[in-house]
Amino acid sequence: MPLLGLAAWLGGLAAHLLSVAEVAAAGGAAVVAVAVLARRRGRRAALTGAAALLVATAVGGVALVRHEQVGRNPVASLADARAVVTLAASVTSDPRTVSGRYGDRVLVRLQAREVTGRGRTHRLRTPVLVIGDASWRTVPLGTTVRTTGRLAPAEDGDVAGVLGAAGDPEVLAPPDVWWRGAGHVRESLRDSVAHRPTSQRALVPALVSGDDSGVQGSLADDFRTTGLTHLLAVSGTNLTLVVGFVLVLARWLRVRGRWLYAVGAAGIVGFVLLARTEPSVLRAAAMGTVGLVAMGTDGRRRGARALGVAVVVLLLVQPALAVSIGFALSVLATAGILVLAPGWRDALARWTPRWLAEAVAVPAAAQLACTPLVAAISGQVSLVAVAANLLVAPAVGPATVLGLMGGLAGLVSDHLGRAVGTLAAWCVAWIVTVARRGAELPTAAVDWGTGVLPLTLLTLLSVAVALLAPRVLRRPSTGLACAVLVVVVVAVRLPTPGWPPAGWVLVACDVGQGDALVVRAGPGAAIVVDAGPDPPAVDRCLDRLGITAVPLVVLTHFHADHVDGLAGVLEGREVGVVETSPVLDPTSGVAAVERAASAAGVPLRPAVPGTRAVGEATVQVLAPAVPVRTGPGDGSAANDASVVLLVEVDGVRVLLTGDLEPPGQAALARSLPGLAVDVLKLPHHGSRHQDPAFLASLDADVVLVSVGADNDYGHPAPEAVEPLLASGADVLRTDLDGDLAVLATGADGLGTATRD
Numbered sequence: 001m002p003l004l005g006l007a008a009w010l011g012g013l014a015a016h017l018l019s020v021a022e023v024a025a026a027g028g029a030a031v032v033a034v035a036v037l038a039r040r041r042g043r044r045a046a047l048t049g050a051a052a053l054l055v056a057t058a059v060g061g062v063a064l065v066r067h068e069q070v071g072r073n074p075v076a077s078l079a080d081a082r083a084v085v086t087l088a089a090s091v092t093s094d095p096r097t098v099s100g101r102y103g104d105r106v107l108v109r110l111q112a113r114e115v116t117g118r119g120r121t122h123r124l125r126t127p128v129l130v131i132g133d134a135s136w137r138t139v140p141l142g143t144t145v146r147t148t149g150r151l152a153p154a155e156d157g158d159v160a161g162v163l164g165a166a167g168d169p170e171v172l173a174p175p176d177v178w179w180r181g182a183g184h185v186r187e188s189l190r191d192s193v194a195h196r197p198t199s200q201r202a203l204v205p206a207l208v209s210g211d212d213s214g215v216q217g218s219l220a221d222d223f224r225t226t227g228l229t230h231l232l233a234v235s236g237t238n239l240t241l242v243v244g245f246v247l248v249l250a251r252w253l254r255v256r257g258r259w260l261y262a263v264g265a266a267g268i269v270g271f272v273l274l275a276r277t278e279p280s281v282l283r284a285a286a287m288g289t290v291g292l293v294a295m296g297t298d299g300r301r302r303g304a305r306a307l308g309v310a311v312v313v314l315l316l317v318q319p320a321l322a323v324s325i326g327f328a329l330s331v332l333a334t335a336g337i338l339v340l341a342p343g344w345r346d347a348l349a350r351w352t353p354r355w356l357a358e359a360v361a362v363p364a365a366a367q368l369a370c371t372p373l374v375a376a377i378s379g380q381v382s383l384v385a386v387a388a389n390l391l392v393a394p395a396v397g398p399a400t401v402l403g404l405m406g407g408l409a410g411l412v413s414d415h416l417g418r419a420v421g422t423l424a425a426w427c428v429a430w431i432v433t434v435a436r437r438g439a440e441l442p443t444a445a446v447d448w449g450t451g452v453l454p455l456t457l458l459t460l461l462s463v464a465v466a467l468l469a470p471r472v473l474r475r476p477s478t479g480l481a482c483a484v485l486v487v488v489v490v491a492v493r494l495p496t497p498g499w500p501p502a503g504w505v506l507v508a509c510d511v512g513q514g515d516a517l518v519v520r521a522g523p524g525a526a527i528v529v530d531a532g533p534d535p536p537a538v539d540r541c542l543d544r545l546g547i548t549a550v551p552l553v554v555l556t557h558f559h560a561d562h563v564d565g566l567a568g569v570l571e572g573r574e575v576g577v578v579e580t581s582p583v584l585d586p587t588s589g590v591a592a593v594e595r596a597a598s599a600a601g602v603p604l605r606p607a608v609p610g611t612r613a614v615g616e617a618t619v620q621v622l623a624p625a626v627p628v629r630t631g632p633g634d635g636s637a638a639n640d641a642s643v644v645l646l647v648e649v650d651g652v653r654v655l656l657t658g659d660l661e662p663p664g665q666a667a668l669a670r671s672l673p674g675l676a677v678d679v680l681k682l683p684h685h686g687s688r689h690q691d692p693a694f695l696a697s698l699d700a701d702v703v704l705v706s707v708g709a710d711n712d713y714g715h716p717a718p719e720a721v722e723p724l725l726a727s728g729a730d731v732l733r734t735d736l737d738g739d740l741a742v743l744a745t746g747a748d749g750l751g752t753a754t755r756d
Helices: 002-017 020-041 043-071 074-080 134-138 177-192 198-209 217-225 236-252 258-275 279-294 299-317 319-323 325-339 341-348 354-378 385-412 414-440 452-473 476-491 535-544 566-570 587-600 662-671 692-697 718-726
Strands: 084-091 096-100 103-117 120-132 144-152 162-165 170-173 380-382 445-447 504-508 517-522 525-529 549-555 574-580 604-606 610-614 617-623 644-649 652-656 679-681 702-705 730-733 739-744 750-755
Touching: 002 020, 002 043, 002 299, 002 319, 020 043, 043 120, 043 299, 043 319, 074 084, 074 103, 074 120, 074 144, 103 134, 103 144, 120 134, 120 144, 177 198, 177 385, 177 414, 198 217, 198 385, 198 414, 217 414, 217 535, 236 258, 299 319, 299 325, 325 341, 325 354, 341 354, 341 452, 354 380, 354 385, 354 452, 385 414, 452 476, 504 644, 504 652, 517 549, 517 617, 517 644, 525 535, 535 566, 549 566, 566 574, 566 587, 574 587, 587 604, 617 662, 652 739, 662 692, 692 718, 702 739, 718 730, 730 750
Parallel strands: 120 162, 525 549, 549 574, 574 604, 652 679, 679 702, 702 730
Antiparallel strands: 084 103, 084 144, 096 103, 103 120, 144 162, 144 170, 380 445, 504 517, 504 739, 517 525, 610 617, 617 644, 644 652, 739 750
């Protein structure tokens, strides 16, 4: 069965990633391989090969059929024509609010049943993604609605089209009774912890049902750094705990024999309804069921068989899981627990209590199995994940079970629900403490490349650790030596060879599609201008520079790619003040900045024109010279309200421009004729909307472009970069070169260095 599961996975990958000709060639090669097996290894090997080929073909065929059903139906055709349509559909996901450049939008998945457009009505069943306004936030899952809007093509084959809803949804029918029941439990669960601190009331629903809507970005980042992200999403562990609790309760009520299987099945169905029937939930339910099977006698063999069955069934039902990162992580973690954990547990049990050996072996095996894939996704390897999972393990079970009991009790009595919810929140408080303290350690995670060579090396290292671990862990001397080594590596900050370069005055951090610039203000101190979109990314950049004090943070404007990483700057450092654009737009960004500053206890104020010294740097605010006011709220006024700074450090003059647009650039040119600088931060990530005459007049020797690789905006535009190159400027880009440093080299002028 594990071989058939692998074959099913390969079939799904081939259908999604290869052309028809390549799939045909691969199928032909597989048929030849089965024939060779039959000739050389006998009938049994040939039957195994034939079964694998059959399963791979079945999954690949289902994937191709699904692709045709979704991508070549009347809705997809209307989407290609960008037609205005009216559709009747059932809601198949909870509404999710996302922040965009022009305000918050609500995303909802629908199963369209009737679509009218271009004078024709089509009755069919096909998935559609709706992008709507705030009115969609209150539409519960399972509701049948009618709505009107313009269809657009989808970027992937998961939905037939994307509907920009033009108005409020019209409710045609309420959810079925089981969805209403699950919704009441979820609401009761949230109410049971609503009186607790923010992190606790967000994490309890996430543990029980995967409802992570209240989890703030900084907390999610800490969980990611410490390898605890699986607690914020529906996982097999959730199902194992919930269904295990139900089974224990059933045994206490004297349920025996086959009725226990019925209770277990009912528990699984109830969990799926509570957490929603999305692919990630079905995947978690399958992996959790595998875990329950593995708890019985002959667990390793039965668990491996169950894992193979689960993979085959899941891919036949939902072949898109073959290219899902979450699916891969779930399968790898479960396989690691089944294959590696027993040997590691037995080795540790020679000199430690068996419960401790199992508590260490299970998270360590799961983490090791997932390490190469996690590094490929995040570019990081967590060094504290095993210890963090070990520390939170005693609290996860009670928090999950008590959270569920609080939600159920709240249906009977609000006071009883809050009492039980408080107990769950106390357990969660320990988990939050471990995540926050673990993320603050100097080397909680190390950067790791995402190229072929570093990932191949990491995979080989992981295999070596898997093979050597039982021998190393068998003896107290070697086992304790490994533990001490890990503690030392985590607790002591590792130096980055050659970085920061001597004489640096300015660094543009590689934070993806966003801005985060660091101006040296003294030993271990810096001014930070913008924080990028990702707290861990800017935090790692500052760590590499050895920055422990930030006397001034300037946020040029409130777009997410400039402010969402603020928590990464504030946490663990001595920060003086945060100054912002006086134009409070968009409001979502303003609220995020206020929350982060308040949580860190750092004062917040608008930047005002003027010149001052900040450590070794001289900072002059050039723009905007406007009073504090609220913008339209959609972010449209934000770019030209960017705070513009002229900074001088060690004789190097730097112009930092935020996302200033051509009107703002022209106004700056009029107010400061003859302005010349050594270094220019190219406005708006190199957008094609520039004032070329103004940029050329600055006569900058070095131009820095903060931009994300493969971004959707076409940044930097050739028409923005080429005139600067033609003028002789040295243009450096974070998407190509990583962190960018400008160096003061005395009489020789400027120097630059990069850290890819």
